[in-house]
Amino acid sequence: MLATDALALAGVDAYYGDSWILQGVSFRLGEGRLLGLLGRNGAGKTTCMNVAVGLLPPRRGSVRVFGDETSRLAPEQIALRGVALVPQGRRVFRSLSVRENLVVAARKPVGGGAAAWSLDTVYAMFPRLDERKHQMAAHLSGGEQQMLAIGRALMSNPRVLLMDEPSEGLAPQIVADVMATVRKLKESGLSIVLVEQNPKLVFDVADDIVILDTGRVAVAATTAEVEHGVDLGQHLGVF
Structure with missing residues (x-):
């Protein structure tokens, strides 16, 4: 955890019942940066959001918000520390x-x-x-x-805004409007995690990219590094 990390997951294991969904997931959101969280359906993206806001306590590992441990706090206590979620499905x-x-x-x-x-x-x-x-x-x-x-x-x-699939089910022009809003929020200095199915939307606005593959972090790099050095077809099924 760095002093400038707005949000950090470290070695997080999370389960739904007996199903092991997140397996040792670690990533960091820098203060004032936008992190794009990508992955196929079922990769664990929404589960990461639920862990970050306290809806699903991790079985192992830690979650920190601006250096403060939050992984054992109730959702309302995490909200009071400045974490907000735009949930999937609105x-x-x-x-x-x-x-x-x-x-x-x-x-x-x-x-x-x-x-x-x-x-x-x-x-x-x-x-x-x-x-x-x-x-x-x-x-x-x-x-x-x-x-x-x-x-x-x-x-x-x-201080930290988590956005889970904000473009889902929207017409292309509305998607463009939503992404313009995301860009404005980033420019305001807000620290943002953007979960998306469409990597092109994420690459347009993100500073950093994390790709999940069946509950594990497969890629964690800057957007430029991912665009020029990662086989997206392997991880996302897109080319």
């Missing part, structure tokens, strides 16, 4: 309005200070949410629900 609160979805997640930044994210700043990032703030989340389009899921995570004023 999982907005469908019976609440857009505004209520955002307000329920509001939290002050770790260490106090001025909040970078509020209703006003989220609405500025996503004007469509401002237009629909009184609408029930269940009635939003898929793209709008993804905007809301990202906005809800930002309302917690995180």
